[in-house]
Amino acid sequence: MTPNWELRNCCNHDQVVFLVTVGVCTVVILALWRTILLKPFKLVTVFLHEASHAIACKLTCGDVEGIQVHADEGGTTQTRGGIYWIILPAGYLGSSFWGMLLILASTNLLTARIAAGCLLLALFIVFFIAKNWTLRGLCIGFIVFLGVVWVLQETTKARVLRYVILFIGVMNSLFSVYDIYDDLISRRVHSSDAEKFAEVCPCPCNGVGWGAIWGLISLVFLCGAMYLGLVILS
Numbered sequence: 001m002t003p004n005w006e007l008r009n010c011c012n013h014d015q016v017v018f019l020v021t022v023g024v025c026t027v028v029i030l031a032l033w034r035t036i037l038l039k040p041f042k043l044v045t046v047f048l049h050e051a052s053h054a055i056a057c058k059l060t061c062g063d064v065e066g067i068q069v070h071a072d073e074g075g076t077t078q079t080r081g082g083i084y085w086i087i088l089p090a091g092y093l094g095s096s097f098w099g100m101l102l103i104l105a106s107t108n109l110l111t112a113r114i115a116a117g118c119l120l121l122a123l124f125i126v127f128f129i130a131k132n133w134t135l136r137g138l139c140i141g142f143i144v145f146l147g148v149v150w151v152l153q154e155t156t157k158a159r160v161l162r163y164v165i166l167f168i169g170v171m172n173s174l175f176s177v178y179d180i181y182d183d184l185i186s187r188r189v190h191s192s193d194a195e196k197f198a199e200v201c202p203c204p205c206n207g208v209g210w211g212a213i214w215g216l217i218s219l220v221f222l223c224g225a226m227y228l229g230l231v232i233l234s
Contacts, residue, residue, distance in 0.1 A: 004234035007227075014233040018107065021163065022226065025170040039073075040145075043138050044168065045095060045175040046075045051122065052094020053077040056087045066131035069138060078131070088197040089214060095176040096218035102169030103225040107232045112162040116146055119168075173222040180215040 011019065032038050046069050054064040054077050062082020069075045079087060105115035120143055127139040146164070153161040180194070194214065195207035205213075 003231055005231060007230055007234060010230060010234065012234065014107075015230050018229055018233055019226075021166060022103070022170060022229075025167050026174065029167075029171055029174055038171075040138070040141060041168065041171045042073050042175060043069055043071075043134075044142060045172050046070075046073055047123075047126070047135065047138060048098045048172060049091045049095040049176070049179075050075040050077045051126065052090045052098070053079065053087055055094065056090030057082040060086050062087070064129070066129060067126060067135060068131045069135040070132070071134050085197065085200050088193045088200070089210075091193050092176055092180055092214045093217055093221075095172050095179075096221040099169045099172030099176065100221040100225040102165050102172065103222075104169075104228055104232065106162045106166035106169060107229050109159075109162060112165045113150075115165050116150060116161060120146055169225070173218065173225065176218045177215055177222070180211045180218065 029038065047067075050067045050069060054067055057064050057077070057079040060081075060083035063080045065078040065080055067075070067077050077091075102115055105111040123139040123143050127136055127143075130136045130139065149161055149164050152158045192207060192211070194210040197210050198205060198207045201210070
């Protein structure tokens, strides 16, 4: 079947549900942004940020010595070797990329199951290399949470797995953009990834400039996820 890249005859029922659900997720996330209800999902986003650093390190032949996620929504990844200027931007951009993939995975039950399975596997592996109990607790909590959601999906009429995957995807996309703004524009954290990247990159651009570039790329990922989602559902 030829993909409907031009989105002719948009929007059918599935496309409308997709757009409305993304909109509802966005409103809920923004409304509850500073509440404890979103804390676990924010920490999962921080986990995916740090995991992206770790993956970039391994792909550039480095070693990952440990990953930490802190209760204050911060995190660190201890690496040795690898290509530093690839590892640094991988956190922000990787988080946006995972958000895009999760949003796209939510358009189909099979891909939502695959995404949930990959996330469960990643949490299980990270549990054993985590350097603090905040991250270990997060791994245990989300393994249980996703397990319960999956059981409900398979044994009841509560078809919630796709919506949970979509919510996590939207959360990742929004949190990545917000984190870039918060670290580099609103309060200028000098130890941020972008500030460190500006120090090692020969380009005449400071940390704020790199943060703005990464923020735009993150928005492109989010818009790309929306567009491709509509194409898949057309």
